[in-house]
Amino acid sequence: MATFNPGKMELRYMYTLMILATIQIQWDRFEVERLLESSPVTEKPKWVKLASMAFPGGTGGSGERRATAELHGSSASRRRSVGGPDGGWQRFCGGAAEREKRGERKRVSGREREKERGDWLSRATEACEEFAQEAQKLCTKLMELIALSLGLPTQRFSGFFKDQTTSLKLNHYPPCPIPNLALGLGRHKDSGILTVLAQDDHVGGLQVKRKTDGEWILVKPTPDAYVINVGQIIQVWSNDRYESVEHRVIVNSEKERFSIPFFFRPAYYTMVKPLEELIDEQNPAKYRAYNWGKFYTTRKGSNFRKLDVENIQMEHFRVTK
Numbered sequence: 001m002a003t004f005n006p007g008k009m010e011l012r013y014m015y016t017l018m019i020l021a022t023i024q025i026q027w028d029r030f031e032v033e034r035l036l037e038s039s040p041v042t043e044k045p046k047w048v049k050l051a052s053m054a055f056p057g058g059t060g061g062s063g064e065r066r067a068t069a070e071l072h073g074s075s076a077s078r079r080r081s082v083g084g085p086d087g088g089w090q091r092f093c094g095g096a097a098e099r100e101k102r103g104e105r106k107r108v109s110g111r112e113r114e115k116e117r118g119d120w121l122s123r124a125t126e127a128c129e130e131f132a133q134e135a136q137k138l139c140t141k142l143m144e145l146i147a148l149s150l151g152l153p154t155q156r157f158s159g160f161f162k163d164q165t166t167s168l169k170l171n172h173y174p175p176c177p178i179p180n181l182a183l184g185l186g187r188h189k190d191s192g193i194l195t196v197l198a199q200d201d202h203v204g205g206l207q208v209k210r211k212t213d214g215e216w217i218l219v220k221p222t223p224d225a226y227v228i229n230v231g232q233i234i235q236v237w238s239n240d241r242y243e244s245v246e247h248r249v250i251v252n253s254e255k256e257r258f259s260i261p262f263f264f265r266p267a268y269y270t271m272v273k274p275l276e277e278l279i280d281e282q283n284p285a286k287y288r289a290y291n292w293g294k295f296y297t298t299r300k301g302s303n304f305r306k307l308d309v310e311n312i313q314m315e316h317f318r319v320t321k
């Protein structure tokens, strides 16, 4: 019987999460299809069977509901979608052969796979485009409300929405027989402006850290609702009046889980710093200015997950007294 070692736990998340696709969203044009085609999805056909993806519907409007229906498949096709990304995953959750025995993975012919890939791409593309457009509108609205709540004009943030580095990610967390030895995604704060997260309507896994006692609290899925995360940029802009919450994802021993975060982010050239209207002698700036593009690429390019070293954090720009 394996023993639970919380110290090691954080390091193992890279074994379980499969990022099916990361879609860079252009401000004036959604180039989802082209980017999906060049994503790892097409290079790793065993990941492709996403027809079963539970795409939470409702708040995005009727178009999204249609996409939801399209993306729901039979339970047989859902099982077929489970594939393993690497040896690490196999170590904890079984190799391809074991998963085939458990009925979680089925061998498919090259031709069948090609067809599935094509079908999946067109359905996923349509669904992603609709979701991205709705999420974009939602973020714009939310930023108006956040501006008002800070005593600022509603359009205060609109200058930051040009040349966005916004992206959409499709996450797949396969079931893991030893869930207490793995994390779907390690603890982190989202670094951008806002995240609109469509989490699986039925399978929970997202946890947030309660500030008062450090306890991890499960965010129970609410059908027809999105989870909105305040990103670290809002924390800096608001000079800590808003705080970005730490979160992570645990895995499930029986059920796979999907989630679709939409990361609303500014242009690479944005200098992130507390808004001048919010600082004065009594409320001095708590952060030094940093370049978003540099911050983001350094953070993304770092191999902190493997080396167990600290990744670049917004906290590094906090002014110390």
Ligand SMILES: O=C(O)CCC(=O)C(=O)O
Pocket: 169, 171, 185, 190, 197, 199, 205, 206, 247, 249, 258, 259, 260, 261
């Ligand atoms: O899968 C989830 O529910 C959360 C994913 C997440 O936090 C992220 O991708 O940043």
Ligand SMILES: [Fe+2]
Pocket: 188, 189, 190, 247
């Ligand atoms: Fe996150």
